[in-house]
Amino acid sequence: xxxxxxxxxxxxxxxxxxxxxxxxxxxxxxxxxxxxxxxxxxxxxxxxxxxxxxxxxxxxxxxxxxxxxxxxxxxxxxxxxxxxxxxxxxxxxxxxxxxxxxxxxxxxxxxxxxxxxxxxxxxxxxxxxxxxxxxxxxxxxxxxxxxxxxxxxxxxxxxxxxxxxxxxxxxxxxxxxxxxxxxxxxxxxxxxxxxxxxxxxxxxxxxxxxxxxxxxxxxxxxxxxxxxxxxxxxxxxxxxxxxxxxxxxxxxxxxxxxxxxxxxxxxxxxxxxxxxxxxxxxxxxxxxxxxxxxxxxxxxxxxxxxxxxxxxxxxxxxxxxxxxxxxxxxxxxxxxxxxxxxxxxxxxxxxxxxxxxxxxxxxxxxxxx
Numbered sequence: 001x002x003x004x005x006x007x008x009x010x011x012x013x014x015x016x017x018x019x020x021x022x023x024x025x026x027x028x029x030x031x032x033x034x035x036x037x038x039x040x041x042x043x044x045x046x047x048x049x050x051x052x053x054x055x056x057x058x059x060x061x062x063x064x065x066x067x068x069x070x071x072x073x074x075x076x077x078x079x080x081x082x083x084x085x086x087x088x089x090x091x092x093x094x095x096x097x098x099x100x101x102x103x104x105x106x107x108x109x110x111x112x113x114x115x116x117x118x119x120x121x122x123x124x125x126x127x128x129x130x131x132x133x134x135x136x137x138x139x140x141x142x143x144x145x146x147x148x149x150x151x152x153x154x155x156x157x158x159x160x161x162x163x164x165x166x167x168x169x170x171x172x173x174x175x176x177x178x179x180x181x182x183x184x185x186x187x188x189x190x191x192x193x194x195x196x197x198x199x200x201x202x203x204x205x206x207x208x209x210x211x212x213x214x215x216x217x218x219x220x221x222x223x224x225x226x227x228x229x230x231x232x233x234x235x236x237x238x239x240x241x242x243x244x245x246x247x248x249x250x251x252x253x254x255x256x257x258x259x260x261x262x263x264x265x266x267x268x269x270x271x272x273x274x275x276x277x278x279x280x281x282x283x284x285x286x287x288x289x290x291x292x293x294x295x296x297x298x299x300x301x302x303x304x305x306x307x308x309x310x311x312x313x314x315x316x317x318x319x320x321x322x323x324x325x326x327x328x329x330x331x332x333x334x335x336x337x338x339x340x341x342x343x344x345x346x347x348x349x350x351x352x353x354x355x356x357x358x359x360x361x362x363x364x365x366x367x368x369x
Contacts, residue, residue, distance in 0.1 A: 020142035020143075021142050024143065027139040027140065028139050028150065031138075031139050031150060032137065032154075035135055036066050036154075037063060039066060040063040040065075041062075042124070043058075043062050043120065043121055044058040044062055045058070046120070053109065054109075054113055054117055056100070056103075056104050057109065057114070057117040059103050060099055061099065062121065066121060066124075068096075069088060069125060070155075072091050073088060073170060073171065073172050074172055076091070077238075082169025082170055084169060084170070085123075085168070088170075089115050089118045093111060093114060093115060097109075097111065097114055100114060125154050125155045126154070126157070126170065127153070132157065134151040134152055134153050135152055135153065136150070137150045152173060152175040153173045154172070154173060154175060155171070155172060155176065156170065156172075157169070172239065172242070173242075177239060177243075192221070192222065193258070193261070193262055195218045195221075196218075196265045196266060197265075198214050200268075200269055200272070203273060203276065203292075206285070208285055208288035208289050209284075211288075211292055212288050212292045212295060215292055215295035215296060215299060216295060218295075219295060219298055219299050219302050222299065222302035222303055222305070225306055226302070226305050229306070229309040229310060229313060230309060232313065233309075233313065233316045236316050236320055237316070240320050240324060243317070245317060248314055251310050252311060252313050252314035255307045255311045259307045262303060263303065263304075266299060269296060270300075273293045
């Protein structure tokens with residue numbers, strides 16, 4: 001007798017190992033978002049038990065506030081190495097006051113209390129109550145058959161080395177970026193092609209209602225993935241160092257290699273649906289078949305948008321990769337030109353001359369003279 005599916009050594013053990021491993025990776029990523037939700041809930045309890053002037057703060061959408069703080073830090077650190085707690089609080093003050101007036105129109109909090117409340121949430125994200133120690137999440141690792149632990153920060157501190165007072169600056173970690181901007185765990189192309197194959201099998205069986213559900217899910221997934229790709233583009237623009245270029249390059253190559261195949265699969269399925277002519281179809285089946293044809297036409301459009309978003313990722317990365325190098329403000333004091341203006345000059349000089357210039361530069365750097 002064959003072993004049962006899912007039992008180690010069984011016929012489907014390798015397939016199940018891959019599937020459960022994917023679930024574990026999704027849980028690992030979801031752990032950061034779960035932490036944010038837990039922090040927001042914990043903050044609500046803290047506000048409720050603190051000074052009377054801050055208790056109404058517990059009624060606000062604190063998860064929204066946590067993500068707004070992350071978004072503001074991302075925006076304020078796009079062109080500089082860090083931002084201050086005060087700057088983030090000031091940037092969010094009016095938006096939080098507006099939310100407070102909407103929720104508590106009869107007794108809104110004053111601006112000073114709201115500033116204090118925003119600052120407290122900022123401190124929670126930086127884990128200041130626990131002396132800035134890393135957060136810890138746990139998840140089941142199906143590949144290792146054990147519980148795994150993950151340690152990370154969301155907001156990390158840095159310092160302005162030119163400031164004698166050592167003013168604290170803050171910036172986001174890759175974990176905060178990946179949570180807020182939604183880096184993809186699922187390969188968009190693979191998911192789309194699998195669903196097209198599922199629809200083909202369902203149409204063959206006459207299960208048009210189920211095929212229609214899969215088509216709707218496909219359209220929703222394509223829109224969601226396109227949106228997530230656009231947020232990755234925003235992440236590249238705001239903080240390119242937090243983006244894994246290998247992932248960007250992989251997604252771009254996936255679009256180049258599989259766009260024609262997926263569009264071809266969709267066209268075959270659409271032709272199959274349009275020319276489906278069994279002897280007998282009841283009215284509900286005819287209606288589902290008509291709706292399915294419309295959904296497939298819609299999916300072609302959504303898939304085209306998805307591929308355009310995939311292809312544009314590497315281009316966006318290349319457009320902003322100069323941010324990976326030293327900022328122009330830092331170079332100004334050393335009388336060094338931006339890399340993009342110096343590169344054409346280097347290209348006109350021979351390799352031997354470039355090597356000699358480099359040796360001379362290293363021997364007598366202008367910023368040490």
